[in-house]
Amino acid sequence: EISLEIINQNFILNLPSEIQNILSQIKAVSKLLNEKVYLVGGIVRDLILNLPNEDIDIVVENDANNFAKNLSEFLPTAKIRIHDQFKTATIFLENGLSIDIATLRSEYYEYPTALPIVTQGTIKDDLFRRDFTINALAIDISHNNFGKLLDFFKGYNDIKNKNIKIIHNISFIDDPTRIIRACRFASRYNFTIENETHDLILDAIEMGILERLSWNRLKNEFQYILEDKNPSKGILLLNKYNLLKLFHDNIILDKSLLKKLNLANKFKNIFAIKLEYWIVFLLVLTSQLNSKELEIIFLKFGFSKNFINKHKFGIEKRKILLEELNSKNKNSEIYSLLKNIPEEVLILLILESTRENKVKIKSYLFNLKGKVAIIKGRDLLELGLESGPHLKEYIEKSFLIQLDQINPSKDSILKELNLIC
Ligand code: ATP
Structure with missing residues (x-):
C-alpha cells in the first residue's frame, strides 16, 4: 500500500532567489492554465540534501508544450525548444538556466531492457517509474498547493538515512542501467545501497541482464560515473559487483590501480579546471590494457582518430618517457620532451612516476606550457x-x-x- 506523505516544510525557500523567481512565474502560469505542476528529479533530492543543483525539471498534468509556450511569454528573453517526438520542451533563459518541461507519464516495459511504453499518468505514476526513492520526490508548485513536498515512496527518509533503494522489485529487470546508476549515486553522496536493493542487483546480474544492454547505454552510464564527484569510489562499487568486466575483461582492480585511482581523485581539483577530467579516470582505469585493447575502448567511446593517435602515442611511450625525464633537468629539455603529450596522459604519468618526475611534469603543466614567447x-x-x-x-x-x-x-x-x- 502506497501512502502519500506530505512533509510540511517549505524547501523552496532554500533555493537561490533566481530559481525561486522562476518558480513564481511557473505558479502564475499554472493558475492561468489551471494546470497542475511539480518540480521533480535531482533538484528536489539535492534541495533536501542542501546541495546546489540548478537543473529545473518540471512535469505538468496535461500539456507540456502548451505550458512551455505560455511560460516563455512570462519570461521575455527566454528561448523555447519543443521536442515534439517526446512531448517535452526546454526553455533556455538568458542567465544560463534552463527549464525542462514534460507531461506526467506512466511507463511500463514489455520485456527487460526494452524502451518503455509511455502513457499518460498521475504524479504518483510518474514518480513510480523513476529509479530510486531518493529521486522520486516531487514538490508541488501548482498555484493552489505551492511548496508541498510529495513523498509516495519514503524517499525523504531514505535521503536522511543515506539509502539507495529501488521503488519496486523488478526495477533492475526493467532497466539494468539503474544498477550502474545505483553505484553512481552511492559514491556521489556516500550513501549505502540498501540490503534488499543490493540483493536485487545480485539477482539481476546473475540473470545476465546487463549483457543485453546496448553498449551505448552502458557507455553513457560509465561515463557519468567517471564524470561524477567521486569516480574512484564508483569504480570500486562497480568492481564489487564484478561489473568492470563489462568495460573490459582485462581490467583488474589491484592495489596499484586502486592507488592510482585514489591519487587521480586527489588531484582532481588541481587539474579539473583545465581539461575534461573524466578522461584521466578513463586512462587510469584502462592503464593495464595493451595498445590494441585501448584503441578499441577509445573507438567505443567515439573519440576522433586524431585524439586516439595522440593519446595512444603518449600512453605507449610512457615508460620510456619517464626514463628519459629522469635525466632531464633543464626547463627546455623537459618542455621538448613533453610538449606533444596530451595533458590527460601527462596526469597519468604523474600518477605513475617518482617524486622528482612528478615535480618536473607539474612544472611543465603549470609553468612552462603556458609561457608566452618573448621573441616573435x-x-x-x-x-x-x-x-x-x-x-x-x-x-x-x-x-x-x-x-x-x-x-x-x-x-x-x-x-x-x-x-x-
Ligand atoms: P544528476 O544530478 O546526475 O543530474 P539526476 O537525478 O538529475 O542526477 P538524471 O540522469 O538527470 O539524474 O535524471 C533525472 C531524473 O530522471 C532522475 O532523478 C530520475 O528520477 C529519473 N531517471 C533518470 N534515469 C532513469 C532511469 N534509468 N530509470 C528511472 N528513472 C530515471
Whole structure:
C-alpha cells in the first residue's frame, strides 16, 4: 500500500532567489492554465540534501508544450525548444538556466531492457517509474498547493538515512542501467545501497541482464560515473559487483590501480579546471590494457582518430618517457620532451612516476606550457632574417633559451642566439 506523505516544510525557500523567481512565474502560469505542476528529479533530492543543483525539471498534468509556450511569454528573453517526438520542451533563459518541461507519464516495459511504453499518468505514476526513492520526490508548485513536498515512496527518509533503494522489485529487470546508476549515486553522496536493493542487483546480474544492454547505454552510464564527484569510489562499487568486466575483461582492480585511482581523485581539483577530467579516470582505469585493447575502448567511446593517435602515442611511450625525464633537468629539455603529450596522459604519468618526475611534469603543466614567447617572428625579421623554415627554427630556439634563462628579456635571448652582441 502506497501512502502519500506530505512533509510540511517549505524547501523552496532554500533555493537561490533566481530559481525561486522562476518558480513564481511557473505558479502564475499554472493558475492561468489551471494546470497542475511539480518540480521533480535531482533538484528536489539535492534541495533536501542542501546541495546546489540548478537543473529545473518540471512535469505538468496535461500539456507540456502548451505550458512551455505560455511560460516563455512570462519570461521575455527566454528561448523555447519543443521536442515534439517526446512531448517535452526546454526553455533556455538568458542567465544560463534552463527549464525542462514534460507531461506526467506512466511507463511500463514489455520485456527487460526494452524502451518503455509511455502513457499518460498521475504524479504518483510518474514518480513510480523513476529509479530510486531518493529521486522520486516531487514538490508541488501548482498555484493552489505551492511548496508541498510529495513523498509516495519514503524517499525523504531514505535521503536522511543515506539509502539507495529501488521503488519496486523488478526495477533492475526493467532497466539494468539503474544498477550502474545505483553505484553512481552511492559514491556521489556516500550513501549505502540498501540490503534488499543490493540483493536485487545480485539477482539481476546473475540473470545476465546487463549483457543485453546496448553498449551505448552502458557507455553513457560509465561515463557519468567517471564524470561524477567521486569516480574512484564508483569504480570500486562497480568492481564489487564484478561489473568492470563489462568495460573490459582485462581490467583488474589491484592495489596499484586502486592507488592510482585514489591519487587521480586527489588531484582532481588541481587539474579539473583545465581539461575534461573524466578522461584521466578513463586512462587510469584502462592503464593495464595493451595498445590494441585501448584503441578499441577509445573507438567505443567515439573519440576522433586524431585524439586516439595522440593519446595512444603518449600512453605507449610512457615508460620510456619517464626514463628519459629522469635525466632531464633543464626547463627546455623537459618542455621538448613533453610538449606533444596530451595533458590527460601527462596526469597519468604523474600518477605513475617518482617524486622528482612528478615535480618536473607539474612544472611543465603549470609553468612552462603556458609561457608566452618573448621573441616573435617580426623581431627576427627586423634583424634581417628571412622568412621560411629557418626563421621557424630560430623562433623555437629562442623560446627554449627563454625557458632556461632566469630573467629572460629580448636582448638576453638574442644575445644567446648570437644575433646581437
Ligand atoms: P544528476 O544530478 O546526475 O543530474 P539526476 O537525478 O538529475 O542526477 P538524471 O540522469 O538527470 O539524474 O535524471 C533525472 C531524473 O530522471 C532522475 O532523478 C530520475 O528520477 C529519473 N531517471 C533518470 N534515469 C532513469 C532511469 N534509468 N530509470 C528511472 N528513472 C530515471
